[in-house]
Amino acid sequence: MAKREHRDTTAAAKRAAQIADETVDAGRNTLVEIHRQGEQLDHIERGLDHMEEDVKEASSLVKFMRRWCCWQLCCCCLDPEHKKGRPSRQQRLKMRGVTSLDHREEVANKHMSAAAAVDRLIKRDDVAYNGDETGQRSELFQTAEAIRSERKTTSIGFGKFPGMAESDRSELDSETLKQEGYLDSIGKAVESMKALGQEMSNELQVQDTQIERLPTRAVKVNDDLNRLNKTIAKI
Numbered sequence: 308m309a310k311r312e313h314r315d316t317t318a319a320a321k322r323a324a325q326i327a328d329e330t331v332d333a334g335r336n337t338l339v340e341i342h343r344q345g346e347q348l349d350h351i352e353r354g355l356d357h358m359e360e361d362v363k364e365a366s367s368l369v370k371f372m373r374r375w376c377c378w379q380l381c382c383c384c385l386d387p388e389h390k391k392g393r394p395s396r397q398q399r400l401k402m403r404g405v406t407s408l409d410h411r412e413e414v415a416n417k418h419m420s421a422a423a424a425v426d427r428l429i430k431r432d433d434v435a436y437n438g439d440e441t442g443q444r445s446e447l448f449q450t451a452e453a454i455r456s457e458r459k460t461t462s463i464g465f466g467k468f469p470g471m472a473e474s475d476r477s478e479l480d481s482e483t484l485k486q487e488g489y490l491d492s493i494g495k496a497v498e499s500m501k502a503l504g505q506e507m508s509n510e511l512q513v514q515d516t517q518i519e520r521l522p523t524r525a526v527k528v529n530d531d532l533n534r535l536n537k538t539i540a541k542i
Contacts, residue, residue: 313482320489327496334503341510348517355524362531369538 310478313479317482317485317489320486320493324489324492324496327493331496331499331503334500338503338507341507345510345514348514348521351521352517355521355528358528359531362528362535366531366535369535
């Protein structure tokens with residue numbers, strides 16, 4: 308009877324450990340997708356930066372044409388600030404291409420570094436789950452504690468059967484070691500899930516700020532373009 312209960316406890320611990328590992332994998336995959344979303348938001352902001360630069364440059368050119376060229380396209384209108392030592396548009400576009408590649412690499416490295424930092428973090432011991440009864444517990448963590456408690460209760464009961472065969476005792480000891488391994492695995496998984504959850508929260512807060520900012524910037528660029536088009540239509 309004791310051996311069967313012990314085996315059932317081991318099987319329950321194994322299932323819980325497998326679920327914990329699958330949950331951590333799902334959390335990692337979710338974090339990867341969140342970081343990819345962050346990369347896309349960074350690229351959108353970069354694109355808005357370029358659009359603002361282009362609109363500003365075009366507005367400067369149109370303003371110059373209206374003031375000094377009497378609406379005639381001539382070489383002096385190609386770059387109203389050329390004599391001020393400012394790079395030509397072709398040079399700026401070339402530099403933009405280079406900086407865009409650097410920016411993409413920088414953004415990718417930033418999100419990869421954040422993910423790597425989480426991987427390092429989840430491998431550390433988390434004191435919040437080392438016997439802290441006041442900490443928040445997930446259903447999985449409660450299951451692990453219940454299994455551990457049941458195993459200890461059963462182990463105490465072994466002393467009531469002094470005539471137990473040595474082979475039976477060895478089998479129970481083996482099951483106990485397996486249970487300890489599974490419970491340790493569950494504990495590490497809980498720590499990992501906590502670290503992943505914290506990183507998800509941090510990244511989503513950053514993205515929320517970006518998402519709130521992007522519509523305002525897009526509206527501003529659109530308004531600037533409309534004003535520019537109206538000015539051009541009058542030429």
